[in-house]
Amino acid sequence: MSRYALLRLLTALPTLLLLVTLSFFLMRLAPGGPFDGERSLPPEIEASLRAEYHLDEPLPQQYLRYLGGLLRGDLGPSFQYQGFRVRELIAAGLPVSLSLGLLAMALALLLGGATGVVASLRPGSVLDRGLMSLAMLGISVPSYVVGPLLVLLFAVLLRWLPAGGWEPGRWSDLLLPVLALALPQIAAIARLLRGSMLEVLRQPYIRTARAKGLPESRVVLVHALKPALLPVLSYLGPATAGLITGSVVVEQVFGLPGIGRYFVQGALNRDYTLVLGVVLVYGAMIVLFNFLVDLLYGLLDPRLRRA
Amino acid sequence: MALLEVEDLSIDYPRGRVVDGLSFTLEAGGCLGLVGESGSGKSQSALALLGLLPEQARVQGSLRFQGQDLLALPEASRRRLRGSAIGMVFQDPMSSLNPYLRIGSQLTEMLVVHRGLGQGSAEAEALRMLEAVRIGDARRRLRQCPHEFSGGMRQRVMIAMMLLLKPALLIADEPTTALDVTVQAEVLRLLADLRREFGLALLMISHDLGVIAEVADQVLVLYGGRMMERGPVPQVLGQARHPYTRGLIACRPRLDSPLGRPLSAIPGSVVSARDARTGCVFAPRCELARALCQRQRPVWTSVDGGAGLACHAAAGWPENGDG
Amino acid sequence: MAEGLWPLLRRDRGALLAAALLSLLLLLILLGPLLSPYAVDSIDFDADWAQPPQWAGRHWFGTDGLGRDVFVRSLEGGRVSLLVGIAATAVSLLIGVAYGAIAGYFGGRLDELMMRAVDILYALPFLFLVILLMVLFGREFWLVFVAIGAINWLDMARIVRGETLALKQREFVLAARASGLGDFAILWGQILPNLLGTVAVVATLTVPQVILTESFLSFLGLGVQEPATSWGALVNDGAREMERTPWTLLFPAGLLALTLLCLNRLGDALSDALERGAD
C-alpha cells in the first residue's frame, strides 16, 4: 500500500507543475508589471530593480530560474513587500488560513454528516423535509453572503462577537468565519450523505443486519454509515477546493491575516512570486487532500485494498 | 404447544394484499417447506415472522412463537428474538453479507450484542461455528472480508452467523437458489445435519420441489398469497390433489437433469393476491376452472392423512345454484 | 424525453412553487424598474442619504450611502447577474455539448484522449485561474462570462458524452448510418435532438453555479465594474456599509439567495425526474 500511495503522490506532481506553469505565463502575458505603481520610478532605478529581480532575463530563463528555486524550496522574493521572502509571508499567514480551513472542514463533516444521517432515517418525514430545505438553502447561499449576514446578526445587532479582526490565540475570532465558510459545505455534505444512506439502507446486507437483531443504532452507525461515507469521501477533494476559494473571501470579510488576501492583492500588484507561492500552496493542499482521500478509500473499501 | 403457530396471516400494502390467510404450525425440531412460484408471497411471510416488513405493510392475524404473541410484542423484545431465537438466511449470499466489514466482526457482533460476550470469547465461539459449517482455515478467514469468499462459502458463513446463538427456528429463504448445483447439495446436507445437531426447527422456502422433498416433513403450497395445499410431504407431493400442486409437480425438472425447465411452465403468468380478490386466485391458469371458480373463493377443506387444500374441484364442486 | 418530464414534475409541489417564484422574480427584475420613479444611478437629492426602506418616498428598499435607490439597483444587479448566468451557461453549453458529443460519437482513441484531458482539467483549481485572468486582463464584461463559461463546461461534456455513447447504439442512429448519412449530419440530426432533455437539466443546474461564480468575482471586485452592478457587487458594497445601512446588504443578498434557491430546487427536481424517467 505504501508504494501505491507514493505512486499516487508522484502522479499528482504534473498537475501541480501544470498549475504553476499556467499561472506563471498567464501573469507574464498580462499587461503591467510590479514596478508601475502610482509614482513612476526613474528609468535607471526601475532598470536596476528589474535586474535585481531578474525580470530583464528572457521569460523561459526566468521560468527555469523559478522552478530551480522551487526545487531548493525557495519561493523567491516578494515584489510588493520589499525585503520579505514569499516563504516568510506564507509562513506567517498559513497558520491562520489552515486553522480556518481545517476547522471548517471538521465542522462540515460533523454537522453535515449528522444532518445527513438523521434526515435519511425517516425519508419524507417533516424532519427530513425541513432539514433538506435548509440544506438546499445552504448550498444556495455562498460564504460571502453568509459571512456578512452573520456579522450583521451577531456583531452588529446582538453584539456578542467581534465583527472581525484577529489576535493570535483568540479563538472566538474564528467562530463566525469558520461558520460562514462551513455552512455551504455542511449543506452539501448533508445532501450527499442522505442520498447515499438511502441507497445503502436499501441493500440486502442491511436487512441481514436487522435480521441479526442488532439495535437500530448499530445497524445505522456500523453497517450503513461506513459504505455510505464513500461518496462523501470522494467529495472531499472538491470540498477542499471550495473551502479554499471560500476562504479567500471569508478572510477578506472578517479581516483575517491569512494567505487569501495575498492572492487577490498580489495579482493586482503584479507580485508574481507571491501569487505563484499562494497558488502553489493551495494546489498542494488540494493534491494532499485528494491523496488522503485515496488512502482513506482504501481503508474503507476492502475490495480496493489488494489493488 | 407447537414452536410456531401462524393463524390467518395477511399482509396488506397500500397497493393491495400480498399474503392472504396463511395458517400453519411448526413443531420444535420440525421442518416445513414453503413452496410457490416467484411472487407468491413466500419472502413476505418470512419477513412478517421476523417483523422486518417495510413500514407501510400492515400485518394481521396471529403469530405465536413459543407461546408469545409476536404481533403484540414491543419492538425491542422482537428485536431481541431476531437472531437469537429466530434466525434467517437469505437467498443471495453475495449481497446479504456486509461487503465492508470483516467476517469476524459480522459473526462476533451477534454474541457481543445479544450475549454480552467479550471480544475474545466471542471470537472463540465464532471460530467453533465456522468449523461446524466446515470452513477450513477458520482463524485466517475471520480476518477476511466477504469478497474473499466463494458463493457457497458465504452462504455457509451466513448459516454459521444465524446459528451462533442456537435459535429454536431457522428460516431459510431459498438458501441455495443462487448457488451452483454441487454447492447446493452441500449446503442442503449441511442444513440437514445442523438441524439434527442443534434440534433446530427449519422453515425452508423454495420454489424447488426437489429441495422440499429432500429436507421437509411438512409442505405448504402458496400461490398468489393464498394457501393452495398443505400437509405431510409424502402425501402432498406423492398424491397431490390440488391442480396447482399437480402442475408444479408435473413441470418439475427431473432430478437427473438439474438444468431442466423452469417452474413457470404452468401455462399463464403468475398473479399476486391483489389481482384477484374474489374467486380462486389460480382460476386464470387452471385447466379445471369453471364459472364458480371465478366467483367464489374455495374454502379450506381437510382431507384424510392430515392434509388440507382449497379447491372447488377437489371438494367435489359444492355448487350453490350453478356451475 | 423532455416531454416525459412534465408529468413527473407536475406532482412535485415544491418544484412548481420554485418555478412560480422564479417567474415572479424574473418579471420583477424585468419590469420592476418601470414601477419606480428612480433610475439606477440617479441620486435622489430630496431624500436623505442612507434612508431606511419606506413606502412614502417610494424608496421601497431604502437608499444607499450615496442616496441611490436600492430597489432599482437590486433589480438592475439581478438583471446583470441573470444575464451573465445565462450567457456563461450558453458558453459552457456550446463547448460542453460539442466536446462531449464528439468524444462520445467518435469514441475510441479520440474519446480516450479527450476524456483524459477533461480529467486533468478537473483536477485544476480552476477558479484560481479565472481570478488571475480577471485580475490581470482588466475587467472586461465579456471576459466575465467567457471565463466562467470556460470553467463550467466540464460537467456538461462528461454527461453529454455518456448520453451520446448510449444514443449511438440505438436503432435510429444505426439506421441513419446505414442509409449513408455523414457523421456530422447524424450528430446534428439524430444525436443532438435527443440530447435536449439532458442538456436542459444540466443547464438548469449550471445557471445557479455560474451566478454564484460571477457574484464571487464581483464580490472580490473583479467582476462587473461600476457604474454597472450585479448582485455580487451589491453584496460587497452592502457588506461594507452594513452597520449603517443594513438594508443595502439584506435586499440584494436576499434576492440572490432566493433566485439561487429556486434554480437549485428546480434543477434538483428536473434531474430526479430525468433519473426516474430513465428507469
Ligand SMILES: Nc1ncnc2c1ncn2[C@@H]1O[C@H](COP(=O)(O)OP(=O)(O)OP(=O)(O)O)[C@@H](O)[C@H]1O
Ligand atoms: N414493499 C412492497 N410493497 C408492495 N408490494 C410488495 C412489496 N414487497 C413485495 N411486494 C409484493 O409481494 C408479493 C410477494 O412477494 P415475495 O417477495 O414474498 O415473493 P416470493 O414468493 O418470495 O417470490 P420469489 O420466489 O421471487 O422470492 C409480490 O407480488 C411483490 O410484488
Ligand code: SF4
Ligand atoms: S378452485 Fe377452481 S380454479 Fe381454483 S384450483 Fe380449484 S379448480 Fe382450479
Ligand SMILES: [Mg+2]
Ligand atoms: Mg422471495
